[in-house]
Amino acid sequence: MDIEQLLKEMSVFEKIMQCTQLISSFYRGTKVEDNAANAIGPYTQLGLKQEDIYLAGSVNFLSDETGAMLPASELRRIQKECMERSPHHIPTLFVQDVIHGYVTIYPIPLAMAATFNPDLMERCAAMAAKEASMNGVDMALGPMVDLARDARWGRVAEGFGEDPFLGAAMAKASVYGYQGRQDKKAKISYEHVGSCMKHFAGYGAPEAGRDYNLVDMSELTFRSFYLPNYQAAIEAGVSAAMSAFHAFDGIPVTGNKKILKTLLRDELHFEGVVMSDYAACTELITQGVAENEEEAAYLSLEATCDIEMMTTVYAQSVPVLLKQGKIKMSQLDDACRRVLTVKERLGLFIDPYRQCDEQKAKTLFLCPKHRELAKEAAEESAVLLKNDGILPLPKQGKKVALIGPLASNPRILGTWRCGGQEKDSVTMLQGLQEKIGANNVVYARGCDIDYRGTDEREIPLAVQKAKEADVVILCLGEDEDDSGESASKTNLTLPDIQKKLYRAVLAVNPNIVLCVFNGRPLVLTEENETARAILDCFFPGSECGHAIADLLFGDANPSGKLPMSFPRNVGQCPLYYNHVNTGRPRSDEYHRCWNQSAYIDSPNTPLYPFGYGLSYTKFAYGPLRLSKKVLQQGKADSLTVSCDITNIGPCDGKETAQLYLRDLVGSVVRPVRELKGFQKVFLRKGETKTVSFEIQEDLLAFVASDFQKRAEPGRFRVWIGSSSDVIDGDEFVLNKE
Numbered sequence: 001m002d003i004e005q006l007l008k009e010m011s012v013f014e015k016i017m018q019c020t021q022l023i024s025s026f027y028r029g030t031k032v033e034d035n036a037a038n039a040i041g042p043y044t045q046l047g048l049k050q051e052d053i054y055l056a057g058s059v060n061f062l063s064d065e066t067g068a069m070l071p072a073s074e075l076r077r078i079q080k081e082c083m084e085r086s087p088h089h090i091p092t093l094f095v096q097d098v099i100h101g102y103v104t105i106y107p108i109p110l111a112m113a114a115t116f117n118p119d120l121m122e123r124c125a126a127m128a129a130k131e132a133s134m135n136g137v138d139m140a141l142g143p144m145v146d147l148a149r150d151a152r153w154g155r156v157a158e159g160f161g162e163d164p165f166l167g168a169a170m171a172k173a174s175v176y177g178y179q180g181r182q183d184k185k186a187k188i189s190y191e192h193v194g195s196c197m198k199h200f201a202g203y204g205a206p207e208a209g210r211d212y213n214l215v216d217m218s219e220l221t222f223r224s225f226y227l228p229n230y231q232a233a234i235e236a237g238v239s240a241a242m243s244a245f246h247a248f249d250g251i252p253v254t255g256n257k258k259i260l261k262t263l264l265r266d267e268l269h270f271e272g273v274v275m276s277d278y279a280a281c282t283e284l285i286t287q288g289v290a291e292n293e294e295e296a297a298y299l300s301l302e303a304t305c306d307i308e309m310m311t312t313v314y315a316q317s318v319p320v321l322l323k324q325g326k327i328k329m330s331q332l333d334d335a336c337r338r339v340l341t342v343k344e345r346l347g348l349f350i351d352p353y354r355q356c357d358e359q360k361a362k363t364l365f366l367c368p369k370h371r372e373l374a375k376e377a378a379e380e381s382a383v384l385l386k387n388d389g390i391l392p393l394p395k396q397g398k399k400v401a402l403i404g405p406l407a408s409n410p411r412i413l414g415t416w417r418c419g420g421q422e423k424d425s426v427t428m429l430q431g432l433q434e435k436i437g438a439n440n441v442v443y444a445r446g447c448d449i450d451y452r453g454t455d456e457r458e459i460p461l462a463v464q465k466a467k468e469a470d471v472v473i474l475c476l477g478e479d480e481d482d483s484g485e486s487a488s489k490t491n492l493t494l495p496d497i498q499k500k501l502y503r504a505v506l507a508v509n510p511n512i513v514l515c516v517f518n519g520r521p522l523v524l525t526e527e528n529e530t531a532r533a534i535l536d537c538f539f540p541g542s543e544c545g546h547a548i549a550d551l552l553f554g555d556a557n558p559s560g561k562l563p564m565s566f567p568r569n570v571g572q573c574p575l576y577y578n579h580v581n582t583g584r585p586r587s588d589e590y591h592r593c594w595n596q597s598a599y600i601d602s603p604n605t606p607l608y609p610f611g612y613g614l615s616y617t618k619f620a621y622g623p624l625r626l627s628k629k630v631l632q633q634g635k636a637d638s639l640t641v642s643c644d645i646t647n648i649g650p651c652d653g654k655e656t657a658q659l660y661l662r663d664l665v666g667s668v669v670r671p672v673r674e675l676k677g678f679q680k681v682f683l684r685k686g687e688t689k690t691v692s693f694e695i696q697e698d699l700l701a702f703v704a705s706d707f708q709k710r711a712e713p714g715r716f717r718v719w720i721g722s723s724s725d726v727i728d729g730d731e732f733v734l735n736k737e
């Protein structure tokens, strides 16, 4: 497609409408609007006429009034109408929040980070892309790569946790999975979809963990910790970026030129399309930086926000702004060009339907291969937090009681489950019955999942069943919608009613295996004291019951590692392992200490640290070996640090060996340790393998006070271990050039 020629031919209004994203229900002739449309009303309320909607550059929320995803035939119909009714027959772009699966749902992104397995992440995202694309979706609004340190923020479920090294690896893998691995500007195949990283930038650090709230942090912190994930997605060739809702340095990002233009485009060389988040352009008015729609449109376009999502401040105001000379035609052309370019990259000008096919899509959804992959991911993401030896359970000879509001509950897909349906998820009860036979499992719900629940009437029956059993598998945690967008919390313990159930069961049977379902780190301090085992399942997706049953009964061995620190109490949030040292670091976790950076009523340390996770086997780490102790600066020098890991336990298993570094003296305060490498290795019982990491100068680089990234000569401490609380380690020196 000759985009420049097309631009010359398009009218101003056509260009503006390419920069407008609408909702699919506008095209469906329905009076009843779905949830998203409810928020903004019918298109007439946006000041649009019916013929205008066919000019919209992109369409979002591809579902019907019941929330069910639209079939390919319907997207084809809408596309055909757009093509026919728009003067230049420009295809629209179908975008959708494909976050962790399309119809086959794999674990939530936070859980995917717990796999420490970017290859698996890539394969899962590719599976989602294939299903989505075959059903007519052109672009996934994912991955969400916002680094997050505060478990109160519900959207931690959608991201990859607290660490930028792990986050960047997962961000890259997701983009590769969605778009395929190819050159930044190359065509995206019809088996893949475009990928939109979000929410640029720093959206994961809202004050007090409250969604959409102000983000206020130093540029040093932002650049050191929050920026790398976005950079990784850009390096992987991500074709779109979504601007964040919040105010950053005083200006909401959608109208923030410093963030979108100067940083994202000029400095990070992002060449793709930028879209606002939902209605964020008009929220510039609510946030008080724009008086009216005209000002909102001006700020957004000046900031180089190309597409406005679900509002029409561009349609209403850009003609006026152009007339007044406040914005230039070239600005509108640039925005429109970027939208057209992404369509070109997706092959929409060649085939506006991108070969989507309803029947073929159906054969992909939940096919055995896809279910198998979802199961593999669910198995690898679960984190064994505690085990006194009760796990794995024997398949015979024990009476098992399965209790809890998540025990026979299909709501285990998690937030943004797209086309995933409850009827297709394998519950814990189904999984257990298949594994050990229906007659060997007794079930009681015990209480409702609602965190506001107070009804205790089901507890006695659960207690009765627990009494008669040898072991109780208790399935507790959050409802799948209690983490995610708009789901911030001030209390991170299990809901009161579930605590009551837990205590009542514990009183009659101490053999509790607690399976936790959660979209964020929870406070499990009490349960850690009293349960015999705790398995953190997150929200495992469609194959939940099969995967978790395999883990509980030893047909699979847990290998997940925490991507976020689990606090002892909510007052510790935000909590993260890669903090800097204070001048008065706490020396003793268990006593009140004067003049030290501490709480008087809690240790500083988390209940479970970042990178932590047990296995049914045991891994012994041998001493560290450094190929040399001195690295020369500026000489492309490298040293290798390695150690032997031996599986000294009773079964085969996977271990994630983690490399941590500490720069002991720097021109700015440096974190007490930082993840700088990881390798997941499979070790047979009794087997020893060597893991090696190469350290070069660029791995030691950090953002200094002039915001430039470089390594500084001096001493470094290095560790290889099974979590971020690894001890011992060794030292080496980076010598001055």
Ligand code: BGC
Binding pocket: 060, 097, 141, 198, 277, 278, 485
């Ligand atoms: C969310 C985005 C999402 C968008 C469109 C917003 O509320 O913040 O992450 O992509 O809705 O679906």
